Amino acid sequence: MLVTKPKIVALVGPTGSGKTEWAKKLAQKFGAKIISADSRQIYKEMDIGTGKDKSFKQDLIDIVRPTKKFSVWDFQRLANGLINRYLNMKNLPILVGGTGLYLYAVLYGYVIPNLKEESEKLREKLAKIDSRKLYDQLKKVDSRAAANIDPRNKRRLIRALEISLLNLRPSESLGKKKRPPYKALIIGIKTDRQTLYAKIDARIDRMIKNGWVEEARNLLEKYRADLPAFSTIGYKEIIDYLKGRITLKEAIKKIKANTHDYVRRQETWFRKNKDIKWVEKYEEAEKLIKKFLNS
C-alpha cells in the first residue's frame, strides 16, 4: 500500500538566470504559489538593488525592515508554514530562489533548534579574540562543529562558539536532517557563464539608471551603514561611493565583479546536487512539472 506524499516544486539557479520570470509564468500555468528563497529580497526598501519583481504575487519578499535580524531559522519556519498551508489548500507551492542555505534548509529539513536567547555581548567579545584561539576553544566545547569549519574562517567560528556556549544547539543536532513530509521536484536553470555575465552587467547598468544610488542614499540616511542588510552586493559598494571612498565608476565595476563571484559561489552549491534536474528552456520546466504532478 503506497501512500503518495504531497508534492512541491523548487526552481533554483544563479542570479540573473531568469528564475523570477519563469516563476511568474509557472504560477499562472499551474495556479501555483510562489515562495521566494532569497536572503536579500526579504528586506523592505531594498527594491532596485535586489532585483525584486513586484508585478506578481510572491511570498517571503518585503517581509522585514533592513534593521531586523533574520536568519535561516526564520526562513525555514516561515517557508514551512506557507508550504503546509498551500498543500492543505491543494495549491502547488513553488520555492524559487538562489540562496543555497535557505533552499536546502527547507528542502532537506535541516534540524535547527529554536534560538531563544542571543548574546550580542558574547559575539562582540569573541570578535576580539584571534581565529586560532577561537578554533582551539571550539574544539574543546564542540569538536563536531570545529571539524566542519576552516580555522581561518572567523565569522563561522564565532557563530559556532556562540551557539555552543549558549548551549542552544546540542552538538548532536549539527548536520542532522529531518526528511520533509513532501516530495520535491528540484529544477535548476542551466546557463552559459559568458552569456550570464553579460546579462548581469547590463542589468546592473540598468539598475543604476533606475535610481539605485538614490535608493541607497535614502537607506543610508535612515539606518546605520553597518547593518547586515547592507552587506548586500551593490549596496555596500554604493555606500563606499556615497561616503567618498571610491568613484561611482569604480563602484559599478566592483558590483559587477562581485556579482560574478557570487554566481560562482551559487553554482558551487547546486552543481553537484544529484537531485537537481537541469533545464535550459522554460518549456522543459513546464514539461517536467506536468510529469511530476501526474506521477
Place this chain on the structure above:
RNA sequence: GCCGGGUUAGCUCAGUGGCAGAGCAGUGGACUGAAAAUCCACGUGUCCGCAGUUCGAUUCUGCGAUCCGGCA
C-alpha cells in the same frame, strides 16, 4: 620617408645575461542560525620573428615585422 617610444598572461603593465612576475579579469572548492555573508585554493606564457655575441638571450647587438607619437 626621417626621428623617437613600444611589443612579456585574456586586459593593463613591471622585470631580469641564469627555473618568467603583479594588479585586474578568470577558475575550482567549503558551507546547519550574518549566507548576495564568510573562508580556502589555482598563474607555462612561441617574453613579436630571424640571425649574431655568449657556457647560457625574454634581457645585449643587427636585420625584419607591427603599433603609437612627432616631423615631413
